[in-house]
Amino acid sequence: MKHRARKRFGQNFLHDQQVIDRIVACISPQAKDLLVEIGPGQAALTRPLLKSGAELHLIEIDRDLVSQLQKQLSDHSNINIHCCDALRANLPEITGNRPFRLIGNLPYNISTPLIFHVLQWHEMVVDMHFMLQKEVVDRMAASPGSRTYGRLSVMTQFRCNVTPLFDVQPESFSPVPRVCSSIVRLQPLKEPPADAGSFENLERVVSAAFSQRRKTLRNSLRDHLTVDQILASGIDPGQRAEQLSLSQFAALARSLSYDAS
Numbered sequence: 001m002k003h004r005a006r007k008r009f010g011q012n013f014l015h016d017q018q019v020i021d022r023i024v025a026c027i028s029p030q031a032k033d034l035l036v037e038i039g040p041g042q043a044a045l046t047r048p049l050l051k052s053g054a055e056l057h058l059i060e061i062d063r064d065l066v067s068q069l070q071k072q073l074s075d076h077s078n079i080n081i082h083c084c085d086a087l088r089a090n091l092p093e094i095t096g097n098r099p100f101r102l103i104g105n106l107p108y109n110i111s112t113p114l115i116f117h118v119l120q121w122h123e124m125v126v127d128m129h130f131m132l133q134k135e136v137v138d139r140m141a142a143s144p145g146s147r148t149y150g151r152l153s154v155m156t157q158f159r160c161n162v163t164p165l166f167d168v169q170p171e172s173f174s175p176v177p178r179v180c181s182s183i184v185r186l187q188p189l190k191e192p193p194a195d196a197g198s199f200e201n202l203e204r205v206v207s208a209a210f211s212q213r214r215k216t217l218r219n220s221l222r223d224h225l226t227v228d229q230i231l232a233s234g235i236d237p238g239q240r241a242e243q244l245s246l247s248q249f250a251a252l253a254r255s256l257s258y259d260a261s
């Protein structure tokens with residue numbers, strides 16, 4: 001029976017073979033890999049991934065699609081299908097604590113929480129290839145001084161190398177989404193690019209600084225750091241968040257740590 005795309009699960013199925021081939025070429029799956037695909041849907045990416053001979057775990061929330069996948073892929077022994085919400089999935093349990101590569105044409109509404117959910121196991125994540133809204137990829141990859149540089153840029157670049165790969169037009173999907181998409185490669189970093197003391201303090205300072213991005217740090221960080229503390233971090237309190245580098249955010253986060261100790 002033909003599946004009717006469900007909006008609540010962000011179902012836009014990829015049907016453009018050229019795009020599918022290009023994504024799989026970027027991933028370059030190998031037989032030795034352990035792959036986890038989030039939201040396999042109707043197996044557009046799954047089938048070519050299976051050809052590599054890699055062990056593949058699929059995480060799909062839609063029960064109807066899971067039963068279709070079980071029927072259609074029953075010939076393959078290197079596949080495991082998990083019917084659950086990826087936002088709650090315990091990936092080390094699924095993969096038996098082995099390093100894995102993550103792939104997904106993600107539903108737009110869960111993409112950023114999902115990436116940060118997965119990054120709690122960053123030492124096990126070899127790399128991630130995702131199809132996201134183009135605007136989200138632009139924000140993840142943005143540099144200081146650009147209009148799109150913000151909280152998502154800093155928090156992602158603190159954890160990962162971000163490589164935008166290519167854009168995908170809405171017509172490559174069915175149903176056709178309203179927005180343009182992009183493929184991105186995220187590679188978790190072994191060490192953060194600067195010492196922020198604690199990741200929680202970095203999160204606090206970055207979200208306060210960007211919550212009022214037009215304001216100077218003197219004002220946006222008022223509830224967290226004094227002007228003297230900002231100066232002692234080597235930063236001009238008259239600057240705005242969008243001008244600060246990763247290491248400057250790390251310096252502000254360290255000042256918060258001293259403050260708390």
Ligand code: SAM
Nearest residue numbers: 009012013014039040041044060061085086105
């Ligand atoms: N991979 C397929 C493709 O490229 O055509 C489908 C992509 S579609 C944009 C997103 C897929 O993620 C759907 O199959 C949807 O049911 C599934 N999905 C949505 N929310 C999910 C969640 N929280 N956990 C796991 N899968 C989810």
